[in-house]
Amino acid sequence: MHHESWRFCPSCGGRLVPRRLKAGEPERPVCDRCGRVIYLDPKVAVGTVITNGEGEIALVRRSIEPGYGKWVFPGGYVDRGEEPQVAAVREAREEAGLEIRLDGLIDIYAYPGATPIVIVYAASAIGGLLEAADESLEAAWYGPHAIPWDELAFPSTRDGLRDHRRGRPYTGPRQGWAP
Numbered sequence: 001m002h003h004e005s006w007r008f009c010p011s012c013g014g015r016l017v018p019r020r021l022k023a024g025e026p027e028r029p030v031c032d033r034c035g036r037v038i039y040l041d042p043k044v045a046v047g048t049v050i051t052n053g054e055g056e057i058a059l060v061r062r063s064i065e066p067g068y069g070k071w072v073f074p075g076g077y078v079d080r081g082e083e084p085q086v087a088a089v090r091e092a093r094e095e096a097g098l099e100i101r102l103d104g105l106i107d108i109y110a111y112p113g114a115t116p117i118v119i120v121y122a123a124s125a126i127g128g129l130l131e132a133a134d135e136s137l138e139a140a141w142y143g144p145h146a147i148p149w150d151e152l153a154f155p156s157t158r159d160g161l162r163d164h165r166r167g168r169p170y171t172g173p174r175q176g177w178a179p
């Protein structure tokens, strides 16, 4: 259970206690005063494997936990009400200084017991200059054979780069796919 950070009801300030409301479902925090149930949903994140004209991939080295000092492709959480494609373009600009064109979906990654669901796109750099910006110590273009596999931040980083390299299910730029 991950409700350690939820101690009090956001409606009435009552105490939250873990309860199993239905067989087969996880325990959920329930307010012992007003009965409100707190549903702990996944968090949706996006990432982009961005290539330049030389076929190199943009990676940034994280300056925050989790994954401090490790490499990751640009990405972050989708805001409520924001389209994932728009979030992907925004994060590439904020984290790496790059303007990108989305070329297609690589895959969607989730792991048992983990909160995020990560949507990873293939993208092309169409402007800007790769630089360390928000949440990054440094940024660099890596050739496809120089990816620092042992220094990647997250399982979704490893799996997204691996699947991008394999070229599936993504099969190349699609005209007019951008949001």
Ligand SMILES: [Zn+2]
Binding pocket: 009, 010, 011, 012, 013, 014, 031, 032, 033, 034, 035, 036
């Ligand atoms: Zn309450």
